Amino acid sequence: MNQSAQKNFPVTWDQFHRDSRALAWRLQGLGPFDAVVAIARGGLVPATIVARELNIRVVESVAVKSYDHKNQGEIRVLKAVSPEILEKDRTGRVLIVDDLVDTGNTARAVREMLPNAHFATVYAKPKGRDLVDSFITEVSQDTWIFFPWDLDVAYVPPISGGTD
Ligand SMILES: O=P(O)(O)OC[C@H]1O[C@H](OP(=O)(O)OP(=O)(O)O)[C@H](O)[C@@H]1O
Ligand SMILES: Nc1nc2[nH]cnc2c(=O)[nH]1
Numbered sequence: 001m002n003q004s005a006q007k008n009f010p011v012t013w014d015q016f017h018r019d020s021r022a023l024a025w026r027l028q029g030l031g032p033f034d035a036v037v038a039i040a041r042g043g044l045v046p047a048t049i050v051a052r053e054l055n056i057r058v059v060e061s062v063a064v065k066s067y068d069h070k071n072q073g074e075i076r077v078l079k080a081v082s083p084e085i086l087e088k089d090r091t092g093r094v095l096i097v098d099d100l101v102d103t104g105n106t107a108r109a110v111r112e113m114l115p116n117a118h119f120a121t122v123y124a125k126p127k128g129r130d131l132v133d134s135f136i137t138e139v140s141q142d143t144w145i146f147f148p149w150d151l152d153v154a155y156v157p158p159i160s161g162g163t164d
């Protein structure tokens with residue numbers, strides 16, 4: 001449950017691209033990886049960027065849903081990992097990518113499916129941090145991250161509270 005999120009952390013496309021590329025730099029040398037498994041939906045964007053940078057051509061997905069907007073519910077697996085990827089996991093050369101780890105519930109569920117994979121996220125909150133092998137930026141547990149695909153350009157009133 002993330003209703004306690006007090007702070008907003010909006011991320012632009014530019015920043016997300018930069019942070020995802022930074023993740024690719026960090027992952028280079030930890031491989032080689034034969035396949036990337038993106039945790040849909042949020043993991044699909046960074047997975048594509050990482051796969052491009054590391055020249056990984058096999059990109060798969062697993063679909064896990066646990067949030068309805070900011071409310072966390074039961075973990076539901078909507079699309080399981082393919083048998084080919086389960087087979088590849090034995091080699092330890094599978095890379096799982098997600099946009100963030102929060103409570104760690106999603107990461108825990110996917111790690112059970114692919115126990116030998118390297119788990120990477122762009123952002124991490126303290127509760128889930130230890131469940132990922134690599135991440136770029138940590139934010140506090142009471143921060144809600146807004147991804148660029150959740151945002152639009154909008155009017156903001158002046159800090160002084162007056163009209164502009
Ligand atoms: O560590 P947790 O507390 O499990 O939260 C992290 C997960 O929550 C979000 O996905 P969400 O279930 O909202 O679906 P989405 O990727 O389709 O937005 C996010 O993309 C992570 O996958
Ligand atoms: N967009 C978004 N989804 C989440 N799912 C769990 N935590 C978060 C968060 O901080 N931002």
Ligand SMILES: [Mg+2]
Nearest residue numbers: 040041042043
């Ligand atoms: Mg997700």
